[in-house]
Amino acid sequence: MKGRAPGTPPIYGLMAEFHSPGDVVAAAVKVHEAGYRKVDAYTPYPIEAVAEALGFHHSPLPKMVLAGGILGGLSGFGLCYWASVIEYPFNIGGRPFNSWVSFIPPTFETTILFAALTAVLGMLALNGLPEPYHPVFNVPSFALATRDKFFICIEARDPKFDRVATRRFLEGLGTNEIYEVEH
Amino acid sequence: MASPTDAAKPPATLQTEHDRLIAPGHTFGSVTDQISAIVLTKAPKGWWLGFGLGFAVLQLLLYAIAHLLFRGIGVWGPNIPVGWGMDIINFVWWIGIGHAGTLISAILLLLRQEWRTSINRFAEAMTLFAVSCAAFYPIFHTGRPWLSIYWLFPYPNVMGLWPNFRSPLIWDVFAVSTYATVSAMFWFVGLIPDLATLRDRSPKKAAKVVYGILAMGWRGSARHWHNYETTYLLLAGLATPLVLSVHTVVSFDFAVGLVPGWHATIFPPYFVAGAIYAGFAMVLTLAIPLRKAYGLEDFITLKHLENMAKVMLATGLIVAYGYTMEAFMGWYSAARYERFMIWNRMTGPYAAMYWALILCNVIAPNTLWVKNLRTNVPFLFFISLVVSVGMWLERYVIIVTSLHRDFLPSSWGMYSGTFYDWAAFIGTMGLFVTLLFLFVRLLPAISIFEMRTMVPGAATEEHK
Numbered sequence: 001m002k003g004r005a006p007g008t009p010p011i012y013g014l015m016a017e018f019h020s021p022g023d024v025v026a027a028a029v030k031v032h033e034a035g036y037r038k039v040d041a042y043t044p045y046p047i048e049a050v051a052e053a054l055g056f057h058h059s060p061l062p063k064m065v066l067a068g069g070i071l072g073g074l075s076g077f078g079l080c081y082w083a084s085v086i087e088y089p090f091n092i093g094g095r096p097f098n099s100w101v102s103f104i105p106p107t108f109e110t111t112i113l114f115a116a117l118t119a120v121l122g123m124l125a126l127n128g129l130p131e132p133y134h135p136v137f138n139v140p141s142f143a144l145a146t147r148d149k150f151f152i153c154i155e156a157r158d159p160k161f162d163r164v165a166t167r168r169f170l171e172g173l174g175t176n177e178i179y180e181v182e183h
Numbered sequence: 184m185a186s187p188t189d190a191a192k193p194p195a196t197l198q199t200e201h202d203r204l205i206a207p208g209h210t211f212g213s214v215t216d217q218i219s220a221i222v223l224t225k226a227p228k229g230w231w232l233g234f235g236l237g238f239a240v241l242q243l244l245l246y247a248i249a250h251l252l253f254r255g256i257g258v259w260g261p262n263i264p265v266g267w268g269m270d271i272i273n274f275v276w277w278i279g280i281g282h283a284g285t286l287i288s289a290i291l292l293l294l295r296q297e298w299r300t301s302i303n304r305f306a307e308a309m310t311l312f313a314v315s316c317a318a319f320y321p322i323f324h325t326g327r328p329w330l331s332i333y334w335l336f337p338y339p340n341v342m343g344l345w346p347n348f349r350s351p352l353i354w355d356v357f358a359v360s361t362y363a364t365v366s367a368m369f370w371f372v373g374l375i376p377d378l379a380t381l382r383d384r385s386p387k388k389a390a391k392v393v394y395g396i397l398a399m400g401w402r403g404s405a406r407h408w409h410n411y412e413t414t415y416l417l418l419a420g421l422a423t424p425l426v427l428s429v430h431t432v433v434s435f436d437f438a439v440g441l442v443p444g445w446h447a448t449i450f451p452p453y454f455v456a457g458a459i460y461a462g463f464a465m466v467l468t469l470a471i472p473l474r475k476a477y478g479l480e481d482f483i484t485l486k487h488l489e490n491m492a493k494v495m496l497a498t499g500l501i502v503a504y505g506y507t508m509e510a511f512m513g514w515y516s517a518a519r520y521e522r523f524m525i526w527n528r529m530t531g532p533y534a535a536m537y538w539a540l541i542l543c544n545v546i547a548p549n550t551l552w553v554k555n556l557r558t559n560v561p562f563l564f565f566i567s568l569v570v571s572v573g574m575w576l577e578r579y580v581i582i583v584t585s586l587h588r589d590f591l592p593s594s595w596g597m598y599s600g601t602f603y604d605w606a607a608f609i610g611t612m613g614l615f616v617t618l619l620f621l622f623v624r625l626l627p628a629i630s631i632f633e634m635r636t637m638v639p640g641a642a643t644e645e646h647k
Contacts, residue, residue, distance in 0.1 A: 020640070021640070021641060022640075028405075040404045040405055040406055041404070041405040042402055042403045042404055042405070043403050043405065043408065044211055044215075044380075044403060044632060044635055045211075045376075045408075045632045045633070045635040045636050045641065046408035046409075046411065046412050046632075046636075047405070047408070048409075048412070050405045051405045051406070051408060051409040054405055054406075056405060056406050056409045059409055059410050059413040061410060061413045061414060061417065062413065062417065065417050065421075069421075076357075079337060080348040083337055083345035083346075083348065084345070084347075084348050084349075087343075087345060088343065088344065088345040090347075092347055092349060093349075095349055099348070099349045102348060102349040102350075103348055105351075105354035105357065105358065105428070105432055105435070106348060106353070106354060106357040108424075108428060109354075109357040109358050109361040109425075109428065110357065110361070112361055112365065112421050112422075112424065112425045112428075113361040113364060113365065115417075115421050116364070116365045116368060116369075116418055116421050116422075116425075117364075117368070119414045119417045119418055119421070120368045120371075120372055120414065120418070122414070123372070123410050123411060123413070123414035124399070126410045127404075127406070127407040127410055127411070129399040129400055129401065129407075130396075130399035130400055131399065131400035132400060133400075134400060134402060136402055137402070142402075143383040143384070144383075145383075145402065145403045146215075146376065146379045146380040146382075146383045146384075146401075146402075146403060147211065147212055147215045147216075147380065147383070147384065148210065148211030148212040148215060148635075
């Protein structure tokens with residue numbers, strides 16, 4: 001507990017462990033109904049129902065990728081046009097400088113390239129990865145979150161969080177494995 | 184919204200051995216342990232043998248490259264009139280093989296073909312390694328690859344030169360480099376959750392650190408999965424037209440030229456089908472020994488092999504249609520050079536290769552109509568090798584027979600690969616095998632997190 005800004009809660013949060021996907025979905029619903037919002041669930045594979053239960057509905061990624069693709073297409077065509085018409089106009093087989101039909105394949109490829117780069121880098125950015133340190137890893141059994149166990153963590157910065165009451169609430173979800181997550 | 188009781192429902196119908204995609208009795212834990220054990224336990228002797236063999240053959244590639252750079256591309260067989268030889272044949276062969284990986288990971292994902300799950304990871308790896316092998320040829324056939332940067336890539340150089348964007352060869356640069364980049368990203372994104380699994384399960388400190396860095400702090404957060412799934416679907420949607428465009432552009436290298444035997448509108452679809460055909464053959468060639476060696480029959484089941492055989496049969500028939508149309512158009516066009524080309528292809532000096540190609544690519548795969556043969560693993564392995572040979576012959580026939588009889592008989596010639604052509608070809612196989620063995624040893628060859636979704640009871644409402 002050193003070097004922490006004043007006002008920071010003494011722990012990161014409380015974490016509950018579950019053994020089946022059904023349990024974690026049911027628990028996520030109840031956690032959300034109880035009004036907790038600074039919550040995250042950790043599962044070994046994607047369970048869309050958990051994300052929905054916790055209220056993560058919209059990902060801005062599709063719009064970002066669309067923008068990336070449009071930018072890529074304009075860049076690709078711009079490159080072909082600029083190089084063939086403005087910077088280096090060269091008569092090749094009597095074809096027009098702006099041979100736009102021939103510019104379609106490079107334009108198509110750069111569209112895909114920029115869109116795909118946006119998708120991957122955007123996903124990493126939105127998820128805050130790479131993230132060298134995160135408190136949840138302080139729970140020893142959390143290593144099983146990438147094997148076969150399911151976790152829900154209510155963070156201490158949630159306004160409804162109370163070290164005792166929240167623990168009791170989590171116990172009411174049908175699990176005895178509740179851990180305090182240190183910072 | 185799924186209710187918790189949904190999760191425990193047993194599968195609606197009892198599956199037979201031929202139908203199932205995962206053996207019964209598996210749990211999230213057992214799937215994780217069995218797949219990660221391949222990476223986390225000591226390598227079996229067979230691994231060292233295979234890796235050693237691949238690595239030894241790789242040395243042949245290094246020798247072939249060194250000799251090529253020292254002496255120039257005259258050590259290879261191509262010469263006028265056959266200006267393109269084994270370099271481009273091998274390029275097309277390798278890049279075609281890669282297509283199955285993207286097809287499995289992207290197109291089958293969009294079509295909700297669940298059986299793709301256990302084979303997509305190593306098929307994607309195969310794509311990457313095949314593209315690496317393919318890239319070798321266009322780079323080195325320039326003779327002076329250190330100059331090819333300005334021949335191939337548009338960048339502001341001091342000579343003020345820009346590539347000709349009207350040429351299919353520059354389209355190829357864009358298509359193949361985009362394909363390599365997107366395939367690599369797709370593969371890596373798919374690996375992130377599994378790298379986290381290896382990080383959490385590796386008993387060795389050094390391995391934990393390396394996998395930890397690569398996993399970038401992945402912790403399976405629901406928020407992260409939400410964005411992750413969106414990205415994965417978007418990438419699949421982007422990779423699908425991309426993979427179709429790549430072999431289309433490769434076929435433009437030929438179809439845009441005026442050479443009889445190349446100048447045909449059938450080329451793009453027929454090349455794409457051929458690429459998928461060759462790719463699935465290669466996936467089978469790799470999957471069959473892999474499942475045997477590592478006891479992965481629970482995950483790569485007979486159902487998977489049979490489905491791949493069906494894809495091979497379907498694409499093989501499209502390819503057969505392509506050959507038929509080529510012959511038909513040779514006759515129907517009434518162009519004497521086209522007619523001569525197809526007649527010469529069937530009866531000329533390379534006729535043996537043409538008929539061998541028909542045997543391998545058209546006749547042999549028709550045996551897959553028979554269910555007993557389609558589910559006979561050694562036979563499938565054999566057919567997959569036959570198709571790989573056939574697809575190589577196809578490119579040989581298309582390229583060499585179209586070029587070796589020029590419009591004027593005074594410009595006729597013959598082509599055969601030299602020792603260095605063959606050394607480079609066999610050498611890239613060494614590179615491919617070496618990379619594959621390293622991959623199987625260092626990374627999970629089957630997507631663990633996706634296999635978890637196949638475990639009975641994993642499905643909440645959305646997964647049904």
